[in-house]
Amino acid sequence: MPSASSPLCLLRLSALGDVTHVVPLVRTLQQAWPQVELHWVIDKAGHRLLDGLPGVVFHPYDKRSGLAGMRALRRELPGSGFAALLQMQVAFRANVLSAFIRAERRIGYDRTRSKDLHGLFINERIPDRSGIHVLDAIGSFCEPLGLKQTSVSWDLATPADAHAWARAQWDDDGRPVLMISPCSSHARRNWYPERYAAVADHASRKGWRVVLCGGRSELERNTADAILAAMQQPALDLVGKDTLKQLPALLARATLLMTPDSGPMHIANAVGTKVLGLHAASNPERSGPYSDRRYCVDRYDEAARKFLGKPASELKWGAKVEFDGVMALIPVDDAIAAFERYVSDHHG
Numbered sequence: 001m002p003s004a005s006s007p008l009c010l011l012r013l014s015a016l017g018d019v020t021h022v023v024p025l026v027r028t029l030q031q032a033w034p035q036v037e038l039h040w041v042i043d044k045a046g047h048r049l050l051d052g053l054p055g056v057v058f059h060p061y062d063k064r065s066g067l068a069g070m071r072a073l074r075r076e077l078p079g080s081g082f083a084a085l086l087q088m089q090v091a092f093r094a095n096v097l098s099a100f101i102r103a104e105r106r107i108g109y110d111r112t113r114s115k116d117l118h119g120l121f122i123n124e125r126i127p128d129r130s131g132i133h134v135l136d137a138i139g140s141f142c143e144p145l146g147l148k149q150t151s152v153s154w155d156l157a158t159p160a161d162a163h164a165w166a167r168a169q170w171d172d173d174g175r176p177v178l179m180i181s182p183c184s185s186h187a188r189r190n191w192y193p194e195r196y197a198a199v200a201d202h203a204s205r206k207g208w209r210v211v212l213c214g215g216r217s218e219l220e221r222n223t224a225d226a227i228l229a230a231m232q233q234p235a236l237d238l239v240g241k242d243t244l245k246q247l248p249a250l251l252a253r254a255t256l257l258m259t260p261d262s263g264p265m266h267i268a269n270a271v272g273t274k275v276l277g278l279h280a281a282s283n284p285e286r287s288g289p290y291s292d293r294r295y296c297v298d299r300y301d302e303a304a305r306k307f308l309g310k311p312a313s314e315l316k317w318g319a320k321v322e323f324d325g326v327m328a329l330i331p332v333d334d335a336i337a338a339f340e341r342y343v344s345d346h347h348g
Helices: 016-032 044-050 063-076 092-098 134-145 160-167 193-205 218-230 247-252 263-270 300-308 332-347
Strands: 008-011 038-042 056-060 082-087 103-108 177-180 209-212 256-260 274-279
Touching (some): 016 038, 016 044, 038 044, 063 092, 160 247
Parallel strands (some): 008 082, 038 056, 177 209
16 A cells, blocks of 8 residues: 555546546545545646646646656656556657656556557556446556545536636526537547537427537637538537636536537536537447446447448457548437437436
8 A cells, every 4th residue: 555655646648538537546546545645747738627636736748848848747756756657648658758757666558458668668557358448447557556446436626716607608597408519639530510500400499508619729610610600590609718627617517418539528427417429430338428328329330340341349449440431420310319318318
């Protein structure tokens, strides 16, 4: 068991969905060892989302800073090092960064998930379990320390002023809210504006309020504009208006979020909002909303057969089918059917 004088270090830089998946592991470690100091090497966006998480000392690393940033990180960390480093990222940059962190035990992924020379930077591995969700794989990093993640809980440290901002965006008139976060950081996972618009209009005709959200990139702005132009019903456009601290509060106000495999999918799940996930490029059983995938559209097997020539069951677990046009496999009717499943379960 680590002691209060032997802190633990977590390394997970990105993406927003994955850093959200780390929070239950933080809770597991804190519940077992309340006195142990936790340090987390994280990217800047993840830090903006999770800054203020109780009991965690964050060390933001700017990926653009290269080796100079890695040396600066080493100077910033405790000189005595750590009882253990949980190296939860296999990308080459993260592997090299981990070499600048002093730790007796260096716990990394099993050989099946290893890549980019990951094995050279660790001296212990998590159990090799295939067919599990990303969150459960991350949760298993506590097992070499003698723990087991038996429950999953989040608290994203969203401040009161973020909730106040979210409440101010529209009056609560009792209507359910379909929120649409249309873009992933991987463009080939994104659905089409006219298809989002068709589902949004369907929800509007059913008496739902439609709200668009997203970041400040040109892609997100252009996608939102195209959705709004294709819609026949009104929608509230909040794209580019929130911060990462406000995003969890905004998602918490939604009744149902429609989105591809994306950070907002997992943040919404963490705050208890149901998700209508759009999956063709990725497997919802591995990277869909962790708590409830009943309202996901799943065309992953069809995508595997069309683009890779084999069923999903024959692919390596976690394989992506990120090809141009893969999301065209999801018709509007699939998403409307998923929406109606939610309506039947909760408003029927």
